[in-house]
C-alpha cells in the first residue's frame with residue numbers, strides 16, 4: 001500500500017448561492033491543488049467537502065467530477081461513510097467503478113454504536129467492493145473512540161489498510177504506530193503535523209493543504225531530514241495561519257482565500273454559513289499575511 005502514502009488535500013467543494021454544486025468551481029479547486037499545491041492526492045467527500053450535508057446524487061456527481069478532472073495524475077480517496085450503511089455501500093461501489101485508489105469511511109455516529117456494530121459496518125462496506133479501506137476516525141466530531149486493540153480487530157480484514165487519525169491523542173497515535181507498522185496512518189490535524197511526522201505517520205490529509213500545501217510538505221520533509229528546529233519554525237507560522245482561519249470560520253475562510261487567487265471556491269452549503277463581508281475582509285488580511 002506504499003502507493004497511497006503522501007500529502008492529501010481534503011477537497012473543499014464549491015457551491016452556488018442556492019446550495020447547488022458549482023461544477024466549474026470544483027474543477028478549479030482540484031486544478032489548484034494539483035498544479036499549485038502539488039499534493040499527492042485528494043480526499044474527496046470528507047468533512048471539508050461538507051459531505052454530510054449532501055444527497056447521494058450530489059455525492060456521486062462530486063466523485064465523478066473529481067475523477068474526471070484529476071484523471072490518474074494523483075491519488076484519489078473517496079470518503080463514502082454514512083449513517084446509512086446502504087448508501088455507504090452504494091458509494092463504495094460507485095467510486096470503485098470510477099477507479100478511486102481507495103475508499104474511506106467515517107465511523108458511524110449519532111447513536112452510540114458498540115464496537116461490534118462499528119466493525120460490522122466496516123465489513124459490510126469493504127466486503128462489497130474490490131478495493132482498500134481507510135478508517136476515518138474523528139472522535140471530536142463523532143464521539144466515537146477506537147482503541148489500539150479495536151484497530152487491530154478492524155485490521156484483521158486485510159482490505160482495511162489504515163486509518164485517518166484526526167485526533168490530538170499522541171499517546172494513542174504512538175501505540176497504533178508501534179502495534180501496526182505495516183498499516184497506513186494519516187495525520188488529520190494539520191496543526192499537529194510536525195508531531196505526527198516525528199511519530200512516522202505515512203501521510204496527512206487536511207483541509208488547510210488546499211492553501212498551505214507547500215509549507216505543509218516542507219514540514220514533513222524537514223522532519224525526515226532530522227531538521228526539527230526548522231520544521232518547528234514552519235509549524236509555528238502554519239499554526240498562526242490555522243489559528244486565524246479557525247477564528248474566522250474554517251471552510252468559509254479557506255474558500256475566500258482561494259477566491260482571492262482566482263479560484264471560484266464559492267459558497268458553503270446551508271446550514272453551514274458562507275463568509276460575511278466582515279469575514280471576507282478578515283480572510284483577505286489572513287491571505288496577505290500568510291499566503292502571498
Ligand code: HMN
Nearest residue numbers: 010046047048166188189190191206207
Ligand atoms: C476531511 O474529512 O475533510 C478532513 O480530512 C478532515 C481534516 O482532518 C480536517 N478536519 C476537519 O476539518 C474537522 C483538518 O484538516 C482540520 O480542518 C484542520 O486541521 C484545522 O483544524
